[in-house]
Amino acid sequence: xxxxxxxxxxxxxxxxxxxxxxxxxxxxxxxxxxxxxxxxxxxxxxxxxxxxxxxxxxxxxxxxxxxxxxxxxxxxxxxxxxxxxxxxxxxxxxxxxxxxx
Numbered sequence: 748x749x750x751x752x753x754x755x756x757x758x759x760x761x762x763x764x765x766x767x768x769x770x771x772x773x774x775x776x777x778x779x780x781x782x783x784x785x786x787x788x789x790x791x792x793x794x795x796x797x798x799x800x801x802x803x804x805x806x807x808x809x810x811x812x813x814x815x816x817x818x819x820x821x822x823x824x825x826x827x828x829x830x831x832x833x834x835x836x837x838x839x840x841x842x843x844x845x846x847x848x
Contacts, residue, residue, distance in 0.1 A: 753785045756793045763800065771796055 757779050764772040774796055781789045
């Protein structure tokens with residue numbers, strides 16, 4: 748196991764789990780526990796994580812259904828001053844309320 752880059756592989760997986768692939772975080776943490784004295788079974792587990800990660804590369808989450816208009820929301824506290832009042836709701840409704848005021 749001296750010629751196998753176990754530490755480098757686990758470090759790469761840790762970076763990937765924190766930045767792009769949080770679903771492998773638990774198993775990466777588990778194999779990192781054996782960094783002091785990894786065995787052949789641990790190296791097989793690391794290779795399996797890499798194979799899983801490679802297989803997931805082309806998959807992504809997509810939402811179907813009706814196409815909707817973009818909505819924005821704001822959360823502002825306008826009640827701090829005496830001459831102001833708080834208004835909440837979708838942006839277009841707020842704009843309409845502000846125009847009427």
